[in-house]
Amino acid sequence: MNYMTYDATDISTPTDDAAKQAAPEAVEPQPLRASGDEHPTDAPLSVHDLTVAYHRKPVLWDVDFDAPQGKLIGIVGPNGAGKSTLIKACLDLVPKASGRVRVYGQPYDEQRGLVGYVPQRETVDWDFPVSALDVVAMGRYGKIGWFKRVSKAHRRASLDALERVGMADFAERQISQLSGGQQQRVFLARALAQDAQLYFMDEPFAAVDAATEQAIVNILHDLRDAGKTALVVHHDLQTVPSYFDWVLLLNMRVVAAGPTDEVFTSDNLQKTYGGKLTLLDQAAEAMARQQ
Amino acid sequence: MLTTLAANTHDLSHHGATWADVVEVLTLRNYNTRLVVISTAVLSAAAGLIGSFMLLRKRSLMGDALSHATLPGICVAFLLHVAMGGDGRNMVGLLAGAAAGGLLGVGTVMLITRHTRLKSDAALGIVLSVFFAVGIALMPIAQRSGGAAAGLDTFIYGKPASMVMADAWMIAAVAGLVLIVCFGLFKEFAILCFDDSYAASQGWPIGWLDGVMLALVTVVTVVGLQAVGLILIIAMLIIPPAAARFWTHELWAMAVVAALLGGLSGWLGSTASAVFEDLPGGAIIVVVAASFFGLSMLFGRARGVVPRAWRHVVLSAKVGRQHLLRAVYERVEARGESGGRAVSFESLLAMRSWSARRLRRVIRSARRAGLVSRASDGSVRLTEAGRADAARVVRNHRLWEIYLINYADIAPSHVDRDADMIEHVLDAALVTRLERLLEERSGAVVPSSPHAI
Structure with a gap:
């Protein structure tokens, strides 16, 4: 595995990078904000000119970035900025109006085994008649394949994943009897059980207790230490600098993307969150009205 | 066909x-x-x-x-x-x-x-x-x-x-x-x-x-x-x-x-x-x-509705009995060595916000379980089994209180009521962890209460 090779190109000095941000026409190929076909082929995730629309109203517009290898990447932006949609589009869960997504240089459906996913907790019915271990075992289904039962080895792997999130004692507990934070950890364990290289996490920190938040942060750090990459939708701006190496500021389009200490500036945040009714929004409204 | x-x-x-x-x-x-x-x-x-x-x-x-x-x-x-x-x-x-x-x-x-x-x-x-x-x-x-x-x-x-x-x-x-x-x-x-x-x-x-x-x-x-x-x-x-x-x-x-x-x-x-x-x-x-x-x-x-209601009844009866044991225990403890071991119905009634009817029911239940005995003047005293149980209950309660005060930042004046709910469901494993956590404080078999009773 060539985790480190891409890292090397990615670590550039702040001034250097700021200059590139300011001058996107730079001749020299740049890893952070490449355009056209200049995307590196070995990036865990590269998104090319992605546009997604719901009922013809654009939700994401020309999103284009490469996620660097082995980083914790925060996806930050206001409500309705398209953060979840970006993840879903990467996972082929919503149709793309245009653009393409590559995972380690290949289309997603050829790389599923390398990708783990933590959906938002509220998207499922926690009254479902399964235990915590059953849910985590779903992370192994892809490896188990059609028609076969969950074998001992896969149960073992699922239990290990639960252990890693500190939930081994709750393996047999029915999921409705878990607290919100515990449910979130079960979801995380399910993604860990996938044993992936690239993780998408949709608001794993939403409405969890402090202990769970810390547990999740620790796991993220473990993942990074093991050379994995994680894209995490995050809401709490306060904690962004301490949790993430890299941020993607999103509001329908990419406002900025890059190392946290360069990109996570009040100026960029103002661009991301301030003045909701940009020209882009107005155009989107107009398109929706047209229909 | x-x-x-x-x-x-x-x-x-x-x-x-x-x-x-x-x-x-x-x-x-x-x-x-x-x-x-x-x-x-x-x-x-x-x-x-x-x-x-x-x-x-x-x-x-x-x-x-x-x-x-x-x-x-x-x-x-x-x-x-x-x-x-x-x-x-x-x-x-x-x-x-x-x-x-x-x-x-x-x-x-x-x-x-x-x-x-x-x-x-x-x-x-x-x-x-x-x-x-x-x-x-x-x-x-x-x-x-x-x-x-x-x-x-x-x-x-x-x-x-x-x-x-x-x-x-x-x-x-x-x-x-x-x-x-x-x-x-x-x-x-x-x-x-x-x-x-x-x-x-x-x-x-x-x-x-x-x-x-x-x-x-x-x-x-x-x-x-x-x-x-x-x-x-x-x-x-x-x-x-x-x-x-x-x-x-x-x-x-x-x-x-x-x-x-x-x-x-x-x-x-x-x-x-x-x-x-x-x-x-x-x-x-x-x-x-x-x-x-x-x-x-x-x-x-x-x-089902009935099993759930039944579990609730069983738990609340257990909680009631434990409250009674603790009330009697703490009353006797407060009197010191010289005091008698019988506690009058009225003083028990004053110790908690329970009605006379509920208290009578709780005493009946505890008597049936062989935890307390009742004298002819209505006063209650712990049996041998009751005393052992009471010591355990009081101990859990106080361990939990101490934990809440020291680790959960809960004011001592509020801690009694919070501990009240949880101590009844503490299992052995949790108690052991509490003990380890509070080792230096609770050398005694039953630690003293962290607040005025």
Whole structure:
């Protein structure tokens, strides 16, 4: 595995990078904000000119970035900025109006085994008649394949994943009897059980207790230490600098993307969150009205 | 496989039922009864099984749209057969028409929800009523068409007694298919029902899996039309699974219990309608299933009302006894070594916010458990067993209080009430952890209270 090779190109000095941000026409190929076909082929995730629309109203517009290898990447932006949609589009869960997504240089459906996913907790019915271990075992289904039962080895792997999130004692507990934070950890364990290289996490920190938040942060750090990459939708701006190496500021389009200490500036945040009714929004409204 | 729709003559044609009749039905000695009872039971079991997944997929009402939409399909198939020179009573043709109509109905629901902003409840309501209305409108046309349309309304209300051997084979085949597919695709259906977008992200073809599930519901509905009728078949897809959910927290167990309850309902319902000729079979099956649902809701082990209430009663009695033990213990402790060991009823009453009636009840319960004894003047004292128990209770309470004050930042004035709730559910493992955590503070067997009692 060539985790480190891409890292090397990615670590550039702040001034250097700021200059590139300011001058996107730079001749020299740049890893952070490449355009056209200049995307590196070995990036865990590269998104090319992605546009997604719901009922013809654009939700994401020309999103284009490469996620660097082995980083914790925060996806930050206001409500309705398209953060979840970006993840879903990467996972082929919503149709793309245009653009393409590559995972380690290949289309997603050829790389599923390398990708783990933590959906938002509220998207499922926690009254479902399964235990915590059953849910985590779903992370192994892809490896188990059609028609076969969950074998001992896969149960073992699922239990290990639960252990890693500190939930081994709750393996047999029915999921409705878990607290919100515990449910979130079960979801995380399910993604860990996938044993992936690239993780998408949709608001794993939403409405969890402090202990769970810390547990999740620790796991993220473990993942990074093991050379994995994680894209995490995050809401709490306060904690962004301490949790993430890299941020993607999103509001329908990419406002900025890059190392946290360069990109996570009040100026960029103002661009991301301030003045909701940009020209882009107005155009989107107009398109929706047209229909 | 040509069979007739006409109701076959039935052996039990008396209006009243004698014991002999009942015994004959129950022992399944009669060929017709055996056929009807067994096939109805097998059909209902299959409906309960696939219905479990539909319920968890939150698609149960799709079955309702499907079943109602079979009627126009049946009528059209009938008219086509007449137009081709037949008498319309081609069972295979009619069932194929039913399936086509049903799938067309479901397809319409999907089209409406996908391409408009109408939600699925509106789409379902529109489709099931409109398709049913079209079917009803076609009925008189079918009746005037010259074919033998007399049996068509069997499909609406169901008439188990009209089943023949070919129907039984068809039901057996369908039930076998449902069983095999649900067993083979158990984990695939589970992930689909629990978290479809996650399943899709993993590459499971959720459209195909939904299609397989829908196909199974369609075949169950179509072969069940004769037994339960298209209005009521939905009951067999929803009620047994919903009842089963009260008994278990496990998916496979829920599916098995739903199949058992469904099968039992089909068995008892068709038996009852075989014994009492006037009882409409389809409706009775549903009523039986509903009574199972009622019993499950009340007594279901996992989440029935009564077991839950009982657990609450047991816990609150235990909590009451522990409160009493602690009150007596702390009273005696406050007096010191020289004080007596009997505590008056009045001083106990003053120690907590409990009514005299509740306190008397708690004392009675503790006495029965051999924890306290009562003197003739009404004062309470701990027995040997009671003292040991009380020491443990007080200890847990204080450990927990100390923990709350030191680690959870809860004000000492509030800590008593918070500890009150939790100490009763502390298990041994948790107590051990508390002990380790508070080791240096709690050298004593029972630590002293961290606040004024």
